[in-house]
Amino acid sequence: MSESVEQTASRLARFGDDGGGPGSAYLLVVDNDSSSIFQLPREGAVVIGRAPEAELRVQHASVSRRHATIRIEAGTVRIADLGSHNGTRVNGELIDESRTLASGDVATVGDVVLVVHFSAPAVVARSAYGEAGWRRRLAEELVRAITFQRSLAVVALVGAPAPAIGDALRLIDVIGTGDDGQALVLLPEVDREAAREIAARAVAAVPGARAGLAMCPTDACDADTILLAARSAARRAEAGAVVDAAETGTRIELGSREVLIADPAMNRVFALLQRLAVSELPVLITGETGVGKENAAYAVHHWSKRTGPFSAVNCAAIGPESLVDAELFGYDRGAFTGAAAAKAGLFENATGGTVFLDEVGELPLAIQAKLLRALEVKRITRLGESRERAIDVRLVAATNRSLEDEVKAGRFRQDLYFRLSGATVILPPLRDRRCEIPLLARAFLGAACTRGGREPMTITAAAMQVLLTYSWPGNVRELKNTMEYVMAAAPDESVEPIDLPERLGGSGTPATAAAIPPGVVADAKTPFRPIADELRELEKKRMAEALAAAGGVKTRAAQLIDMPIRTFTLKLKQYKL
Secondary structure: OOOOOHHOOOOOOOOOOOOOOOEEEEEEEOOOOOOEEEEEEOOEEEEOOOOOOOOOEOOOOOOOOOEEEEEEOOOOEEEEOOOOOOOEEEEEEEEOOOEOOOOOEEEOOOOEEEEEEEEEOOOOOOOOOEEEHHHHHHHHHHHHHHOOOOOOEEEEEOOOOOHHHHHOOOOOEEEEEOOOOOEEEEEEEOOHHHHHEEEEEEEOOOOOOEEEEEEEOOOOOOHHHHHHHHHHHHHHOOOOOEEHHHOOEEEEOOOEEEEEOHHHHHHHHHHHHHHHOOOOOOOOEEOOOOOOHHHHHHHHHHOOOOOOOOOEOOOOOOHHHHHHHHHHHHHHOOOOOOOOOOEEEEHHHOOOOOEEEEEEHOOOOOHHHHHHHHHHEEEEEOOOOOEEEEOOOEEEEEOOHHHHHHHHHOOOOOOHHHHOOOEEEOOOOOOHHHHHHHHHHHHHHHHHHHHOOOOOOOOOOOOHHHHHHOOOOOOHHHHOOOOHHHHHOOOEEEEEEEEHOOHHHHOOHHHHOOOOOOOOOOOOOOOOOOOOHHHHHHHHHHHHHHHOOOOHHHHHHHHHOOHHHHHHHHHHHHHOO
């Protein structure tokens, strides 16, 4: 028997990829001193509080003994307050009853922040009118839009209940009411300009309302990310305005460096780094390779009161133990073959500043012992010397390993781990903050074009879809290198999937073949050309012939070669016909 409207309306958004239960989900827990990861179970309840029996124990004074509970049931994730003293908030709003959580939502218990992350795009529950049902429709429309290369927009409104905006929408648009009581709108078959016009009409229908707009595939390709992007844009909008997700990145100026962020978790991470910067605590930054650990370390230095240099070293690249010792702590004349004169090490040269030890887990055990003493007594001994020298540095360390596992394996000193991990900051991988991919890709490509002396380039919707669905094992560093490659290899100003490296799942040539000019094969014996180039030439020729036969009428020309009119119009611009 099918569910009634009342039954389906009570079901909630699900996460996972098979509809049979949730995928991997976790909380990024941020308090005043540190951050940590709490893995959510597939089913059951998690009590949050200071009580010994709480599953997620938080010792912050603002948190009650039994503050809140997160319940995971049949793919549903909800949070509820347990009558706490300081209350529970979701995305800044104080809640008085249970609330659905989606990937990217920010919950606050007292002064402790919990950022929710699901590892897979949402598969939403069935419902007719509530947020859960609207999400299901969104997921279905996203599949259709991606499959048939159609555009789609999502509008999140603040201060505008769903019934008040119906007259501003088209008949095919889908209205939903979020769990926060605000309107959500799904706009199929619409480009960005038209979507902004519709969103502006909806905002104008309710005095004081504001809205955020996100597009598929140029801003996101999955339900959680596109809704997060739209809601984040809405929070930045002023009354009566519509803010585009493509404009919502936050540029953090760090002296000569600049960091672009948009994901709520990254906003919280950099806010934590700014708080930690005023202290002298060592900071341990963890995360996969390429997520931006050095930028995070530099942020700690930039926001601190220290006026000395920021000195960085990759512990995995120095070499044998003796060279590590000499590099970090210096050496005396004659300490080893070739040491013709005494030399100060990294810790002495960074006096008054910050030392950043990247991949600190690679340090030999003997050097770890020496580093621990340097941190505790603020003195070091040069290699080959007996006297100690005072140092004045702040230490920031980073690793892509689990130092807890390294301690268990006997490869890292437990006492040093405890000394370093007093303030731990975790950087989420790029695949868990997909709303940043379009912003970073466009920024990196623009910077690459400036350096390479090229005219500005644009990333087409099809190419952006490839970028958004790739897993990015190399994280931000890999994305930046990809955009450098695109700038050098793409022949036109519009970046198509064919221009992307093959490893991304696009249709481009592998990066290793980028140096081979078009029309020349590796052995230079046969003048074969890439088949994709020939196909593009054929397509351009047939389109020109169809235009001529149709007397310049685009709709008729598209029909003659059985090409969708939107695709035909887009390719007219690409081929400059």
